[in-house]
Amino acid sequence: MxxxxxxxxxxxxxxxxxxxxxxxxxxxxxxxxxxxxxxxxxxxxxxxxxxxxxxxxxxxxxxxxxxxxxxxxxxxxxxxxxxxxxxxxxxxxxxxxxxxxxxxxxxxxxxxxxxxxxxxxxxxxxxxxxxxxxxxxxxxxxxxxxxxxxxxxxxxxxxxxxxxxxxxxxxxxxxxxxxxxxxxxxxxxxxxxxDLAANLRGASNATYRAFLTAMTVDSWSQYHGVPLRIGRARTPGIIQRIARNCITVDKGPKLGTMLGILALRQDLAKVDLGSTPPWSSYAAANSxxxxxxxxxxxxxxxxxxxxxxxxxxxxxxxxxxxxxxxxxxxxxxxxxxxxxxxxxxxxxxxxxxxxxxxxxxxxxxxx
Known part of the structure; x- marks a missing residue:
């Protein structure tokens, strides 16, 4: 036609x-x-x-x-x-x-x-x-x-x-x-x-490091379609809740968010994304x-x-x-x-x- x-x-x-x-x-x-x-x-x-x-x-x-x-x-x-x-x-x-x-x-x-x-x-x-x-x-x-x-x-x-x-x-x-x-x-x-692996392990403030790690792995999990497996059994749920928060420099975080971050500090204290698959491959590719x-x-x-x-x-x-x-x-x-x-x-x-x-x-x- x-x-x-x-x-x-x-x-x-x-x-x-x-x-x-x-x-x-x-x-x-x-x-x-x-x-x-x-x-x-x-x-x-x-x-x-x-x-x-x-x-x-x-x-x-x-x-x-x-x-x-x-x-x-x-x-x-x-x-x-x-x-x-x-x-x-x-x-x-x-x-x-x-x-x-x-x-x-x-x-x-x-x-x-x-x-x-x-x-x-x-x-x-x-x-x-x-x-x-x-x-x-x-x-x-x-x-x-x-x-x-x-x-x-x-x-x-x-x-x-x-x-x-x-x-x-x-x-x-x-x-x-x-x-x-x-x-x-x-x-x-x-x-x-x-160098994302070095950055994710090198932050001197443990609270900031936990928050950054949470946003990073939650995003990579969704974007790459891989399971959010990290830390303890409770960790993925805490990460998903925290990742829904926006950053505001003029307001302190809500109490629930702070409690979640404190829990993540414990759960992720010994986690190194640079040596933990599949996160290590994403860290290397995006450095x-x-x-x-x-x-x-x-x-x-x-x-x-x-x-x-x-x-x-x-x-x-x-x-x-x-x-x-x-x-x-x-x-x-x-x-x-x-x-x-x-x-x-x-x-x-x-x-x-x-x-x-x-x-x-x-x-x-x-x-």
């Missing part, structure tokens, strides 16, 4: 419409910070099995006339908000207050902030699963270019903290394979998990590479209780051995969640120099 002219055009357009990085929708946000405009976006990507998925995020741009030349883009990769759908950053009233990268919008940049797979759309959230997360960031940057009012160009940097630092490093790794049409100029990572085609910035507090500074330093030194130009920012104190906020001024300045084509500073041999 022959197709009509219109049907033929629609059939020809269908494959193009399904390409990853295509913008599905952009809904203007009514209330933003002064001088900014924003859109909640839905866009196409694919998972590490090649299955197409629709993802969500935010695009924020200066509220001013569209410039003659496209704006430079910073992809903000958020830290851990949680692995449950109700923890989706773009849905939260705290989004603007909790996104340090928005300081860059006041300097003329577009900020693209993906939610990551499984947050904002159906499906499990692949927590610390590198390839699919990195691809979701690249595709969000591509999608932002289709919003006329944003005037986002193809030159971008990626900046994230904690889980988002891991995502930023993986975005750099995925650029060559998935970043056609884009030019990545630099990667900024605040307190990033790098970051010390090879990079672009300069990399690291920022971390000297006493970070969740991501061990010694692990990050060892990874950064491996990058130096691979002739990557590394900028290292030592921050005071023992906090983890404010790494990006503390280093925002220096990080945005470093990103600006990458866009300007200035040779990146190199701290190798000094940290």
């Amino acid at each position: 022959r197709l009509s002219g219109l049907a033929t055009l629609l059939a020809m357009a269908a494959p193009a419409a399904a390409q990853q990085g295509n913008l599905v929708s952009a809904e203007p946000v009514a209330q933003t910070l002064a001088g900014m405009q924003a859109w909640k976006i839905r866009y196409l990507s694919r998972d590490d099995r090649g299955v197409q998925q629709t993802l969500t995020g935010m695009v924020i741009a200066p509220r001013e006339a569209v410039p003659r030349t496209a704006r430079k883009v910073i992809a903000w990769t958020h830290g851990t908000w949680g692995t449950a759908d109700q923890c989706t950053p773009s849905r939260s009233p705290r989004f603007f207050a909790a996104t340090p990268a928005l300081d860059a919008v006041r300097q003329g940049y577009v900020v693209v902030a993906p939610d990551y797979p499984g947050l904002g759309e159906p499906g499990p959230h692949p927590y610390l699963v590198g390839p699919v997360t990195g691809r979701s960031v690249i595709d969000a940057v591509k999608a932002a270019r289709a919003i006329p009012g944003a005037s986002a160009g193809g030159d971008y940097a990626v900046w994230g903290e904690s889980q988002g630092g891991h995502a930023a490093l993986w975005t750099g790794q995925m650029q060559a394979a998935d970043g056609a049409g884009l030019r990545l100029v630099g990667v900024a990572a605040g307190a990033p998990p790098t 970051t590479s010390p090879v990079s085609r672009v300069p990399v910035l690291f920022a971390q507090t000297q006493g970070d209780p969740l991501v061990a500074p010694a692990v990050t330093r060892a990874f950064a030194r491996r990058m130096c051995s691979n002739r990557v130009r590394v900028k290292w920012i030592d921050l005071p104190g023992k906090d983890h969640a404010t790494t990006a906020k503390q280093s925002a001024t220096d990080t945005i300045a470093w990103i600006g120099q990458r866009f300007a084509g200035v040779q990146a500073p190199n701290d190798c041999g000094r940290f």
